[in-house]
Amino acid sequence: MDSPLCLVTGATGYLGGRLVPELLAAGYRVRCMARTPGKLRDHPWADRVELVRADALDPDAVRRALERVDVAYYLIHALGTGPHFADTDRESARIFAAAAEEAGVRRLVYLGGLGPAAGSAARDSSPHLRSRAEVGEILLAGAVPTAVLRAAVIIGSGSASFEILRHLTERLPVMVTPRWVTSRIQPIAVRDVLHYLVGCAALPPEVNRAFDIGGPDVLTYERMMQRYAAVAGLPRRRVLPVPMLSPRLSSLWVGLITPVPGGLARPLVESLRSEVICHEHDIVRYVPDPPGGPTGLDRALELALERIRDANVATRWSSAALPGAPSDPLPTDPDWSGGTLYEDVREGRPAATPAAVWRVIEGIGGSNGWYSWPLAWSVRGALDRIVGGVGLRRGRRDPHRLRVGDALDFWRVEEVIPGELLRLRAEMRLPGLAWLEFTVTAAGGATHYRQRALFHPRGLLGHAYWWAVFPFHGIVFGGMRRSIARAAARSR
Structure with a gap:
């Protein structure tokens, strides 16, 4: 029985x-x-x-x-x-x-x-x-x-x-x-x-x-x-x-x-x-x-x-996902629902193995930080706290491993394919929906790294937000790509 x-x-x-x-x-x-x-x-x-x-x-x-x-x-x-x-x-x-x-x-x-x-x-x-x-x-x-x-x-x-x-x-x-x-x-x-x-x-x-x-x-x-x-x-x-x-x-x-x-x-x-x-x-x-x-x-x-x-x-x-957190899936079509999907893509070929790059990616956030302009991330986290958001203080559940559904500072792990893909969904207070995605592949004996930041604006304020922060993308996201590559090369 x-x-x-x-x-x-x-x-x-x-x-x-x-x-x-x-x-x-x-x-x-x-x-x-x-x-x-x-x-x-x-x-x-x-x-x-x-x-x-x-x-x-x-x-x-x-x-x-x-x-x-x-x-x-x-x-x-x-x-x-x-x-x-x-x-x-x-x-x-x-x-x-x-x-x-x-x-x-x-x-x-x-x-x-x-x-x-x-x-x-x-x-x-x-x-x-x-x-x-x-x-x-x-x-x-x-x-x-x-x-x-x-x-x-x-x-x-x-x-x-x-x-x-x-x-x-x-x-x-x-x-x-x-x-x-x-x-x-x-x-x-x-x-x-x-x-x-x-x-x-x-x-x-x-x-x-x-x-x-x-x-x-x-x-x-x-x-x-x-x-x-x-x-x-x-x-x-x-x-x-x-x-x-x-x-x-x-x-x-x-x-x-x-x-x-x-x-x-x-x-x-x-x-x-x-x-x-x-x-x-x-x-x-x-x-x-x-x-x-x-x-x-x-x-x-x-x-x-x-x-x-x-x-x-x-x-x-x-x-558990916080009240008010977005539940929409990552849009795969930039023209979904007739809307706009802004995208910032950074790619490179780190001088490190795919496994070394993945270890750095999976260890991101928490005490390890975000590998670019720490002051900017701290200020963004503080501003999020002031308006009632989660800020950066949630940290991470495990210092080495991520799983789907984990909170990661003011992000939520939406997808993990070990060694290949990490997709994060933003839970900070934003006039729209945002994701940050990392992928690692091996081709022709080299490691290929791809990083995508995506933002689906909500109303005019959402569009204004994207263009207001756009000038800083080179420092934040470009710096992130370079720092992750350097960290992976040092860890070989």
């Missing part, structure tokens, strides 16, 4: 990408639902799962994805997509609940946010927490038994909440902070979240309720920063709370200091104004605590830092 089939939505994201191997290790069969399944193809577990293409707002596609599924994990949300994100969350939850009922799914599992208890405090909580709670209520009201797990700050290498904590603490030995640093929080280690998520697959059918999950420590955000500093070997931080800093101003400040862009930081920061602690631990009646008990904060921080220092972060908050 086949083992139960689990559907994981949000598998291209931080938690979904970590949940898949845990379910496989527990003996479940896994199907992953994604708008762009190709982003999952380079994961080490990709050949052990079934990949299906579906948009959460497409009822027919969701129904097909749920066919023959026993347990479905709902790990998607519209966080940071704009002022109407709650409407999107509400609609996709209703579609999923109805499709799960029609497909005969046995169990739904949803990871929501831990918020205040019912009453005025709950009504005054952030729009993000209210939306997460509403999604849980929609799923619980459906015909399929549902387990809603509610967690506060998740501590794990690569999570957005952890990145905010880490960068604020490391970069600001003295900080002026808003009042939310005094709010009480009950953080939880990502390994414990995964433990409870996997355990919920075997819940009895009569269980249809929400569960609070958290670690053993309850403390303020200020105290959590001090604990991080101690674990990371940093001097004690001086924190000066300032009451007049609004959540919006706080999120802009967080967006400038940390790699998490303002559009994502804002709802997370707004959520911190509420006290987020567990009001029960009933989950243990059905899913035993992890061996040795829930992970303490200091140990969770140690594990997260170990993963970062080993450069072995399997998934990050930036694994």
